[in-house]
Amino acid sequence: MPIDPAKAIGASLPEQRFTWSSSDVLLYHLGIGAGSRAGDATDPAALRYTLDSDALTVLPSFGVVAPTFHVTEPPSLDMPGCDIDLASVLHGSQEIHVDGPIPASGEAVVSTRIAEVWDKGKAAVIVQEGVATTPAGEPLWTVRSSIFVRGEGGFGGERGPSTALPVPDRAPDAVAAYDVTEQQALLYRLCGDRNPLHADPAFAAKAGFPKPILHGLCSYGIVLREATALLLDGDATRVAGFGARFAGIVFPGETISVEAWDDGPKILIRATISSEDPDRDGAPVLADCYVVKR
Template identity: 70%
Template sequence: MPIDPDQAIGAALPDQRFSWTSSDVLLYHLAVGAGHRADDPVDPAALRLTYDDRLQVLPSFGIVAPGFHRTTPPALDLPGCDIDLAQVLHGSQSVTVHGPIPTSGSATLHTRVADVWDKGKAAVIVQSGTAVSDAGDPLWTVSSAIFVRGEGGWGGDRGPSTAVEIPHRVADAEATYAVLPQQALLYRLCGDRNPLHADPAFAARAGFPRPILHGLCSYGIVLREVADLLLDGDVSRIRSFTARFSGIVFPGETIRVEAWDGAGSIQVRATIAGGDRDGSPVLSDCVVTAAGS
């Protein structure tokens, strides 16, 4: 079996020492759509993501920061796992910040394989990690799950099945974002060179008619839109964001973001807006926690 849960679960991955600059942060923000509105160049709130002297860091940057300067496809070199990148899809992602992320700095990411679940027709590999500053302080914590198609069925634990219930009322706020035709090519510059997002032949081998947008690009777009909708664009208020990747986005499509403001948390739903795939899911089970929400 290409995945050996007994060997994988609990295994520590090599520590990643990394650094980032304000230019990396600015590029990431542009790659997830910051500055796209006509009045953003003169909007003080929008400039917090696009101009150096007032720069804040969208918490989702912490997910990509350790591999931001990678120029090769991810190796997926996990203990006990021999898997084909073409069979892998991002299942879910969360990030929790322990304070505002500095606009530049260096840190070390400590990661382990937290669990492996058997979904029958697929395996799910869960990884968790914490980025720690040079002074030893935790900066942010991430958790991700990847689906490996065709690798389930060994009779293992299926894992938890939890869903976030959307309030039974019209969303408190809603926005759309028109994904650029070149959005995936731009987002690749943030360190994710998976050919699924650029190479038509590779995308076809993975079962898609053309390259798809990175799930983490959709994730960043949605979090940024929620901050604009309900947090006055102040991303320093965000404490955490959890989401399940429930569908795909093709560059050129439009993402609809709906948000419900609750007691201490914001429930979010992201779907395709317009076209033949109108209403198709993008992100589900989304929760943003933020100070003052």
């Protein structure tokens, strides 16, 4: 049986010890489009992401990728009770909540467990939770993520909750657009995600796509960076958490439109594709998307 919930749920994954440097942070920020607009090379707000100075600020989404940043092999799917194929996997959702600003360099350990396994009929959803701490045990951040495994449902498990976080029924408070570059996925994969789905045309075709797609976590970082610029004055230290459900794919060369609503303690976000192609224009990128303010 490819997925055995009895073995999977509650199982701990191998503990990961990792380090990161300011060079890793800078590469991550460049991978999610920081510094790409005209004037960013001299803009103090943009340079907070791209210059290794005392003003360097870490976007909290970096914490999601930090544990695997130096991995050069495709992601491992070696999880107790889960015998699944990488070509069948898509990122379902991602959350991170930080206990304080992430330092520009450091050392940490992350402990992860399989929290839930849901049976969606034609697919399965596997939910993982992780806690990152310093070697001394001081909390740094917590993450919760899910993967969507096509063709692995129907094992008789619970379907799981259906939740939604609608945006307000009014015009957004701020909007932005980011033009994804043709090489964006090739650059972002240097941040530790070597899944060939994002670089190898033959592998992408096997997975059912006409060409490689952008990493979901790259879109995730782009949207957080844009929302932070729109409603938090570009100050990443004001972000306490960020969560989203991956609602659609992005191809390199497309434009991600970001609409943001200031909703008190949170910023609510809608991210879609802006395209001249009527089949792609308005296609969702992230849904149930929010920033928790500090």
